[in-house]
Amino acid sequence: MTADRLRLLMNLWPPFLCTGIRVEHIDRDWRSARVALRMRPWNRNYVGTHFGGSLFAMTDPFWMLLVKESIGRDHYVWDRAGDIEFLKPGRGTVRAGFVLDDATLATMHAQTADGGKYLHWFDTDVVDDEGDVVARVRKQIYVRRKKDRRHG
Numbered sequence: 001m002t003a004d005r006l007r008l009l010m011n012l013w014p015p016f017l018c019t020g021i022r023v024e025h026i027d028r029d030w031r032s033a034r035v036a037l038r039m040r041p042w043n044r045n046y047v048g049t050h051f052g053g054s055l056f057a058m059t060d061p062f063w064m065l066l067v068k069e070s071i072g073r074d075h076y077v078w079d080r081a082g083d084i085e086f087l088k089p090g091r092g093t094v095r096a097g098f099v100l101d102d103a104t105l106a107t108m109h110a111q112t113a114d115g116g117k118y119l120h121w122f123d124t125d126v127v128d129d130e131g132d133v134v135a136r137v138r139k140q141i142y143v144r145r146k147k148d149r150r151h152g
Contacts, residue, residue, distance in 0.1 A: 003028050006065070019043050021058045024095075030069035032099045033062045037126075039092055050090035050134070055126055056082070059096050059137045063122045066100045067141050071108055074146050080119060081140040090134035096126045112145040119143075 003026040010016055010023045020040040026033045035058050037043070043054045060082070068077040104120065111118035119140055126135040 003030060003069075010061075015057065019054050019057065021054065026065075030066055030100070032097070033066060034095065034097045035059070035062065036093055036095045037090075047089070048091075050094060052084065052086060052135075055086075055090060055094070055135050056084045056137060058094075059098075059124050059126065059139070062096075062098045063100075063124075063139045063141050066098060067105075067108070067120075067143065070100055070105055071143065075108075075112060076142070076144045076146060078142040079139060080142040083138050085136045085138075086134070087136060088128075088132055088134050090126070090128060092129050094126050094128050094134050096124050096137070098122075098124060108143050112143055115145050115147060117142060117144040 007023045007026045016023070020038045020043050022036050022038070024034045024036055037050065037054055037058045039050065043051050045051045060079075064077055064079045071077060108118055108120065119142055122139050122141065124137045124139070125133045126137065128134050
């Protein structure tokens, strides 16, 4: 599947479509993505700010997708853990960006070459239109080279 097609499908996917989450961009080389969450009456919490579950959901799949598509079919890639820290009430449109660098991919390849698992934490800031950090999300990704494709 191409990045453009996945972006389109994710924008039509009910958990994103119905909550106001919009995938704005996924690089064709799967190295970066950008997502936005617009304030809607149905994604506000009791005090009129963004519902925390929506803030987490907007970031949830992206590190796993970027790693899975970038590292190659010879690796298993799974989400393992995640947490969110709320720093400021979120109002209006908030955004999050994801950039997967060469050094991180090289580390993943090196750490899994013998078939062992590798766990990597990614940090993502959710920012408002003023550039203030509304929430900080951490996701732990599990990577392991498939058994029949190990080096050495």
